[in-house]
Amino acid sequence: MPILIVAVGVAMSVFLHAYITGLMNDSIEMNAKLSFGHVKVVTKSFAENISQMPTDLALLETTALKEKLNQEFPDVAWVERIQFGGLIDAPDENGETKSQGPALGIGVDLFSASTGQGGEAERMGMAKSLVRGRLPEMKGEIVLSELFSQKLGVNPGDKITLIGSTMNGAMSYYNFILAGTLSFGVQVMDKGTIVADIEDVRLALDMDDAATEITGLFGSGYFSADLAADVKEKFLSDFPNLENDEYAPVMLSLKDQGSMGQFVDLSNTMGSIITFVFMLAMSLVLWNAGLLGGIRRYGEFGIRLAMGEEKKQVYRTLVYESVMIGIAGSVFGTAIGLFFAWLMQTYGLDLGDSMKGSSMMMPTIIRARITPVDFYIGFLPGIVSTLIGAMLAGIGIYKRKTSQLFKELEA
Amino acid sequence: MENSAIIQINQLIKRFPMGKGEFTALKGINLDFGTGEFAGLIGPSGSGKTTLLNIIGSLDMPTEGEAVVLGKPISKLSSKESAKLRKESLGFIFQSYNLLQVHTVFENVEFPLLLLDYTTAERKKMVMDALEWVGLTDKVKSKPPQLSGGECQRVAIARAMVKKPSLVLADEPTANLDAANSHNILQTMLNLNRELKTTFIFATHDEKVIGYLKRKIFLKDGLVDHEEWINQ
Numbered sequence: 093m094p095i096l097i098v099a100v101g102v103a104m105s106v107f108l109h110a111y112i113t114g115l116m117n118d119s120i121e122m123n124a125k126l127s128f129g130h131v132k133v134v135t136k137s138f139a140e141n142i143s144q145m146p147t148d149l150a151l152l153e154t155t156a157l158k159e160k161l162n163q164e165f166p167d168v169a170w171v172e173r174i175q176f177g178g179l180i181d182a183p184d185e186n187g188e189t190k191s192q193g194p195a196l197g198i199g200v201d202l203f204s205a206s207t208g209q210g211g212e213a214e215r216m217g218m219a220k221s222l223v224r225g226r227l228p229e230m231k232g233e234i235v236l237s238e239l240f241s242q243k244l245g246v247n248p249g250d251k252i253t254l255i256g257s258t259m260n261g262a263m264s265y266y267n268f269i270l271a272g273t274l275s276f277g278v279q280v281m282d283k284g285t286i287v288a289d290i291e292d293v294r295l296a297l298d299m300d301d302a303a304t305e306i307t308g309l310f311g312s313g314y315f316s317a318d319l320a321a322d323v324k325e326k327f328l329s330d331f332p333n334l335e336n337d338e339y340a341p342v343m344l345s346l347k348d349q350g351s352m353g354q355f356v357d358l359s360n361t362m363g364s365i366i367t368f369v370f371m372l373a374m375s376l377v378l379w380n381a382g383l384l385g386g387i388r389r390y391g392e393f394g395i396r397l398a399m400g401e402e403k404k405q406v407y408r409t410l411v412y413e414s415v416m417i418g419i420a421g422s423v424f425g426t427a428i429g430l431f432f433a434w435l436m437q438t439y440g441l442d443l444g445d446s447m448k449g450s451s452m453m454m455p456t457i458i459r460a461r462i463t464p465v466d467f468y469i470g471f472l473p474g475i476v477s478t479l480i481g482a483m484l485a486g487i488g489i490y491k492r493k494t495s496q497l498f499k500e501l502e503a
Numbered sequence: 504m505e506n507s508a509i510i511q512i513n514q515l516i517k518r519f520p521m522g523k524g525e526f527t528a529l530k531g532i533n534l535d536f537g538t539g540e541f542a543g544l545i546g547p548s549g550s551g552k553t554t555l556l557n558i559i560g561s562l563d564m565p566t567e568g569e570a571v572v573l574g575k576p577i578s579k580l581s582s583k584e585s586a587k588l589r590k591e592s593l594g595f596i597f598q599s600y601n602l603l604q605v606h607t608v609f610e611n612v613e614f615p616l617l618l619l620d621y622t623t624a625e626r627k628k629m630v631m632d633a634l635e636w637v638g639l640t641d642k643v644k645s646k647p648p649q650l651s652g653g654e655c656q657r658v659a660i661a662r663a664m665v666k667k668p669s670l671v672l673a674d675e676p677t678a679n680l681d682a683a684n685s686h687n688i689l690q691t692m693l694n695l696n697r698e699l700k701t702t703f704i705f706a707t708h709d710e711k712v713i714g715y716l717k718r719k720i721f722l723k724d725g726l727v728d729h730e731e732w733i734n735q
Contacts, residue, residue, distance in 0.1 A: 391601065392603060394601075395601050395603065395614075396614075397562075397586070397589075398560070398562065398589060398595045399589065399590065399595075399614060399615045399618060400586050400587065400588075400589040400590020400591065400593075400615065400618050401586060401590070401618060402582060402583055402586040403582060403586075405586075
């Protein structure tokens with residue numbers, strides 16, 4: 093029974109830590125994959141006006157730049173992207189405008205195998221997000237967010253037109269065939285996002301061998317502020333920040349963009365606080381369990397003293413037993429906690445319905461994330477708290493006269 | 504008194520703190536007990552019989568005076584020496600049996616032997632012998648909750664006797680038993696007293712126990728009121 097109590101407490105601690113880590117991390121990673129990257133290379137001027145997505149300040153000769161980045165940072169997956177704004181026009185059967193709406197466009201490499209890790213479509217979770225139709229399979233095809241397509245009244249197979257401006261400032265029109273619709277599970281994107289192959293976008297916006305950014309995602313799949321700082325430092329040595337060159341490439345880490353720095357720090361702090369409070373509470377519970385477990389055994393201690401055991405021997409066995417219970421409970425509890433955390437990491441918890449109407453870029457499926465810490469974090473309350481509880485209970489063996497322990501035994 | 508004295512009590516006083524003052528439980532007891540006695544401390548609640556039994560059993564210390572048990576002055580014993588005395592020479596029987604509920608009958612009886620240097624085979628033989636004395640060889644694997652009150656007390660007697668101690672201290676051993684079981688238990692103890700020459704000292708006010716005693720020591724308000732010797 094004591095092992096079971098410790099195991100339950102430890103399992104809850106491990107699961108909660110993995111859950112909080114995953115919860116905090118999910119939002120960060122979703123932002124990283126869809127928009128910010130773990131690091132990102134842009135021009136110096138683009139970085140200064142990043143909220144406007146100015147295609148006229150895009151990077152040029154990106155093929156060579158990306159090749160160099162791949163050589164310098166082989167552990168980072170580098171992908172060219174174009175983020176742009178525009179207007180989507182949906183014509184009727186006569187070719188007249190049926191409906192129009194402003195769109196946030198993302199041009200990504202949908203067809204090349206060079207983007208790594210299953211390509212951009214997989215990275216952005218497009219297949220899982222497909223609502224109607226299919227993903228683009230050839231040039232000239234595009235996908236819209238489902239909500240946006242409903243607003244425009246268009247269906248897969250319909251022709252739509254992107255109205256925008258080239259990177260040189262000229263007006264551009266480009267016709268696409270709507271291949272399918274997506275639900276990103278991110279309300280801010282579901283309102284009006286279009287995703288097209290980067291080569292189509294280059295054609296549409298006259299951005300040959302150009303991209304607004306080259307996004308880097310770490311091989312681990314998770315953002316690390318330390319790793320981002322290291323990559324940035326190395327990048328700076330290769331691409332010195334030239335004062336007078338507004339098109340010089342600069343590197344931004346995820347934390348440098350928008351309010352992501354605050355968000356990452358807040359996530360880490362909140363995660364630490366929640367974990368600390370829960371661990372403290374669980375430690376007190378297990379401490380108390382150890383204490384009560386020891387106090388309940390005062391009668392047994394009385395018998396053992398009567399049989400001729402010494403107080404220190406009784407105390408020592410109490411401590412040894414609590415350590416054994418702590419270790420067994422911690423191992424068992426950690427295994428249980430990791431199992432449930434793994435389930436949560438693999439299958440997640442879909443909160444899509446409860447997040448309808450949210451304007452935050454938040455994932456609708458909450459997943460746990462198992463980190464190395466989860467393999468030992470439960471041992472703190474599991475062993476230390478149980479031991480402290482037992483040691484406190486054991487003090488009673490010394491404080492009480494043997495005959496008093498007998499009275500408690502008789503009670 | 505039978506044979507040589509194994510317990511000598513001289514001017515024993517025991518005081519307990521009570522509120523801002525003190526309560527004197529024993530007010531100057533003088534007694535000797537010899538080998539093989541079957542004696543009882545008799546008196547109402549508060550007469551000091553359990554306190555005296557605790558001091559003889561080195562579970563408590565005298566405030567003044569001395570109790571020398573098997574040649575050991577209780578007031579001068581360290582915690583370790585007290586434990587050694589109890590481990591090697593004393594057996595205890597309690598009113599409410601005080602068996603370890605999660606252990607079997609065998610394990611309960613074996614427990615005192617685990618503190619001594621016996622081999623597994625020796626322990627097994629000694630436990631089975633003790634259970635045979637009390638007629639419980641068929642309950643070896645039972646646990647206390649599966650036993651009747653009388654059977655529990657017989658296990659407690661076996662546990663107290665298994666190491667063949669020089670002295671057994673029994674505090675109200677029949678208080679929770681009916682008449683038939685009480686006589687059965689007392690007869691068992693009397694047989695062991697005769698067979699093994701073990702000294703038994705009871706603390707009791709139960710008439711059933713008093714009827715079996717060969718020496719009756721009546722306590723009143725922390726003092727020996729009078730004694731009776733029964734010749735059998």
